[in-house]
Amino acid sequence: MSQKLIFRDIDEPGLNTLDVYRARGGYGDVLRKALATPREALVNDLKASGLRGRGGAGFSMGMKASFMPKGQMDKYLVCNADESEPGTFKDRELMQKNPHLLIEGMVIASYAIGATKAFIFIRGEYAEQADVLEAAVAEARAAGLVGDRILGTDHSVDLWVHRGAGAYICGEETALLDSLEGKRGNPRLKPPFPANQGLYQGPTLINNVETLATVPLILELGADEYAKIGVEGSTGTKLVSISGNVKRPGNYEIELGTPARELIYGLAGGPEDGREVKLWFPGGSSSPVLTKDDLDLPYDFDTLAKAGSMLGSGAIIVVDDTNSVVDVCLWLAEFYRHESCGKCTPCREGTNWTVKMLERIQSGVATPMDLDIMASVQTQIMGNCLCVLGDAMAMPVGSMVEKFRDEFEEHLERARMANPFAADEPPSDPALPLVQGALV
Template identity: 50%
Template sequence: MEEKLLTKLFEIKDSFTIDVYLKHDGYKAVEKAFQEMNPESILAEVKNANLRGRGGAGFPAGVKWGFVPKGVDKPKYLCVNADEGEPGTIKDRYIMTHNPHLLLEGILIASYCVGINTAYIYIRGEYENVALGLEKAIAEANAKGYLGKNILNSGFDCQIYVHRGAGAYICGEETALLESLEGKRGNPRLKPPFPALVGLFQSPTVINNIETLSNVPKIILNGAETFVQTGLPKDGGTRIFGVSGMVKKPGIYEMPVGTNLKEIIFELAGGMKDGKTLKAVIPGGMSAPILTADEIDINMDFDSLAEAKSMLGSAAIIVIDEDTSILDVLKIVTKFYSHESCGQCTPCRIGTKWINKTVQRIADGQGKIEDIDNIKRLAKNILGKTLCPLGDAAALPILSIVNKFRQEIESYIGN
C-alpha cells in the first residue's frame, strides 16, 4: 500500500493553495518549531529522523545543516535544488505543483534552524509554469505572514525567491547550482571548500532537494520517532518513486523506503505495457547502473541498491522492455552525458563524447569487436577522475550496460 506522507493532498482539489494546505495541518509544523522548539532541538529532531537527501547522494540533511558554522557575520543561504534534471525524475515537479506550501514550510523550518534569512529555489528553466505556481504560493505565504519579516511574531525574517535555470543538467550538482545562481556558467567548483562554509556569494550555504525539505514539516510535527517507523531505521520515511518507460501506469508512487522494486513495477505501476517482457530497469535515474530482469527483486533503499552495485539516486525508475535494443539505450545514455558535460574537465569533456561516438559508430554498423573493451576502458578512465560527480554518473551506467548486455552489443557488430 502506498504510504502518503508527502503526496496526501495531491488529489484534493486546489491542493496547491494555502487555504487547502492550512485546512490540512498546513504551517502547523512552523508554529510548533517557532513556538515550542529552538534551532538546536529542531536540528536534533531532523538528525534523529536520519532524513537522507532525496536528490541522489543520500547525505543526511541534519548533518548537512549542522556543518554550517554558527556566529558568522556573513548572511547564510539556503539553496533549494529543484533542477530535477536526472532523466526519469519527476517527483519534485509533483510536490511543487500540487503542494508547494509543504515545500515552503520545510524551507522555513530549515532556515529557522540554521539561521538563514534568504532562500533560493533553483528550478530548472523548463519548469516555467511550475515556477509561476511557486511564486504564487510564495506570495500567498507572504500575505498570510508565513514569510517576510517577524514571522509569527518570532522575530525571525525569511524570504524565498525562485531562481530559474536555463537548461543544463549539470546545475543539479550542488556547486554548479551555486555558480549558476551567481550568474555564471554551471561549472562545478572544486571542493573543499564545501558549500556549508563557502557557498553562495562566498557565504555558508545549505543545499537541499525539494523532496528532502518537504519531509521536514512531518518530522517536526510528528517527531522523529514516528518518522523512522516508516521505511528503514537508518533510512526512514518514504520515497516518491517516479516510474516511467514500458509500464501500464507510469507516474509517481509514494512508498516507504525499502519497498521492493518488483512490487513497484508490477503492482503499483500495473506491470508491463502491452504485455511486453521486462528486459532491464534503471532504478534511480539515468546515472544509476542498470539492473537486469533477474536483479529487480530488490528493496529500494540506499544500502540495498549499493550492494547490488547500483544506486537509489532520485528513485526514478525507468523500465525497459525486451523489444528495446540495448544499443539504443546506450546511445541515449552516452549522448545525454556528452551533451550535458559542462566541458571544464578533461576526462568528462572528451571521454563522454568519445564513447558516444563509438556507440554511434556501432549503431551505424561500423562497429569492431574491440570497441566494446575500449568503451569499458574509457569509462574506467573517466570513473573517479573527474572534478564533479558527472563523470561517475556517466561512467557507471555505461559500464553496467556494457557488462550486463555485452552479448547483445556484440550482436550488433558484424564480422
C-alpha cells in the same frame, strides 16, 4: 504501503493556494512549535529521523545541517529544484500541486540553520511550476509567513524563486550556486564545501524539493515515529517516478524497503503482456542498470548500493525486451555528451569518445576491440571529474557493457553483416587506449 505522507493531500483541489493548505493544517502548530524550539534541537530531530537527501546523493539532511557554522553571519538556504535527471518528475508534481509544503519546510529549515535568505532554483523548463511557486511565495509573504518576524517570532527569512536556463549541470550543487550568482553554471572544486563557503562565499545549506518538503511531516509525526517507517538506514517514505515500458507510469509514494517488483509490477503494472523486463535504472539514467534478476531487491539506499547501483533520485526507468541495449546506451551517452559543461577533460572527451564508439557499433564498422576500449573509457572517467556528470554516464554505460556484453557483440556482428562497407572501414586505432589514458 498504504500510508502516505508527502502525497497524502496531493489531489486536493486548490491545495496550491494558501487558504486550502491552511485548512489542511499547513502553517499551523508544527510551524509554531518549530520556531519555538532551540535550533540545535531541531537539527538533532532531523538527524534522529534518519532523513537522507532525496535528490540523489542520499546524504543525511540533519548531518549536513549540522555542518553549518553557528553564530551571527550571512547564511543561505538553497532549494535545488533543477530536476533534470532523465526519468525524474516527482518534484514537478509536488511544486505544482503543493508548493506551500515546500515553503513551510524551507521556513523551518532556514530557522534551524539560522539563515535569513533562501532561494528556490528551479529548472527553466518548469515555467508553469515556477509561476505556481511565485504565487505561493507571494501569498505566504502577504500572510507574514515569509519575511520579517514570522508568526511574531524573532526569525526572519526572505525567499526568492530563481529560474534557471535549462542546463543539466546546474543540478550539481556548486554549478547551481555559480548560476544563482549570475555566472556560467560550472562546478566548483571541493573543498571548500557549500556548508562552509557556498552562495556569495557564505555558509549554505542545499537540499532538493522532496527533502525540504518532508521536514514539516517529520516534525508533525515526531522524529522517532518517522524513523520507524521504512528500514534501517533508509527511513521514511520516498516519491518514485516510474516510467519507460510500464502500463501505468507516474509518481508513487512508497515505503523505503519495498521490493522493486511491487513497484514495477504492482504499482506501475509492469511491461505489456508478453514482454519482460530486460533492464531497469533504479535511480534515474545516471544509475548503473539492474536486470530482471534483481527485481526482488528491497528498494532502499543500502540494498541498491550493495547490488552495484544506487537509489539516486528515485526515478525507475524500465526497459523491456523489445529494446536494443545498444540503442539505450547510445541515447544515454548522447544526452550526457550534450550536457557536459566541458570544464574538465575526462568528462568532455570521455563522453564524446563513448558516443563515437557506440556509433561505430551501430553502423557496423566496429570490432570487439571497440567494446574493450569503450569499457576502458568508462573506467578512466569515473572518479576523475570535477563533478559527477561524467560518472553519471560512465556508471550506467559501464554496467550495460558488463551485463549485456553478449548482446553488444551480437548487435555488432549483425550490423557488420548488414553493412556492405564494413570491411573497408579501418579498425580502431590501436593507440586509442593510450589516448584514453591521457584523460586521467
